[in-house]
Amino acid sequence: MRIAIVDDIASERTLLRDRLEQQLGRRGVHADLTEFENGETFLKAAKERPFTVLFLDIYMDGANGIEIARELRGFDPDCLLIFTTTSTDHALDGFKVRALHYLVKPYNEKEISELMDEVLSRIPDSGKYIDVKVNGSNIQVPFRSIVFAEHFSHMIHIHTTKTKELVTRQSFEAFLALLKIEPRFYQCNRGIVINLEHAVDFDGEVFVMDDGNQIPVSQKLVKHARQTFMEFLFQRGH
Secondary structure: OEEEEEOOOHHHHHHHHHHHHHHHHHOOEOOEEEEEOOHHHHHHHHHHOOOOEEEEEOOOOOOOHHHHHHHHHOOOOOOEEEEEEOOOOOHHHHHHOOEEEEEEOOOOHHHHHHHHHHHHHOOOOOOEEEEEEEOOEEEEEEHHHEEEEEEEOOEEEEEEOOOOEEEEEOOHHHHHHHHOOOOOEEEEEOOEEEEHHHEEEEOOOEEEEOOOOEEEOOHHHHHHHHHHHHHHHHHHOO
C-alpha cells in the first residue's frame, strides 16, 4: 500500500505521518508513506506509479487541493482520496472528485483510527503481515501468503503459498492473537488455523486447500466450519 501526504506545511505533514504510522503499526499493516509539499510534484509521481491512498490539503499555495484532485481523477479513478482541511466549505467539490472523507484540522486520534479502519476495509489486500522469528531472524510474512499453520512440539509450522514452510518457536495462543484481527483465518482444529482465502472446498470433514493439503476439522466444529466458510465465500463475492 502506498500513501501520499500532500501539504505545503512541513509540520502538518510530519504530524499526520506520525499518526498514520502509529495506526498502521497497531494493525500490523505495512505501507510506504511519501510526503509532498505541493500538488504538482505529487501528480508527477502519481503518474509514474499510482498511490493507494492520498491525504490532500485543500488550502495550499499554488494549485489548491480541489484542482489537484480533479487532475488526479483524469488518470487515476481508484486512489482513495481524503481531504485534510480547516473547513468543509468545499464538500460539493469533494463529492465531484469522489473524496472518501474530510479530515478537518485539528484532528484527533479517534478520527484517524476510524478513518484507517474505513480505508483498510476498502482495500482487498492492504499489505497486512505478521512478524515471526525464524532461525534467529525476524521475517515479515504477509497474511495473504499464509495457507495454514499448525502447532506441535512447541513450534508453529507456517505453510505459505510458495510451498515454503516457516518454523518459529511460539505458543499457539500468541500466534492466534496476531491473526485474530482478520476474519480470513479460522481455527478448525486444536493447533491448526487455516486461511479461508486458500480454501477451495469443505466436504464436511476436511478443508481442501489450494496447495493440495487437506486440513481436518474437529468433529464438534463441522457445522460451524461449514457456516463460516459459506459466509466467507458470500462476503468475498460482494
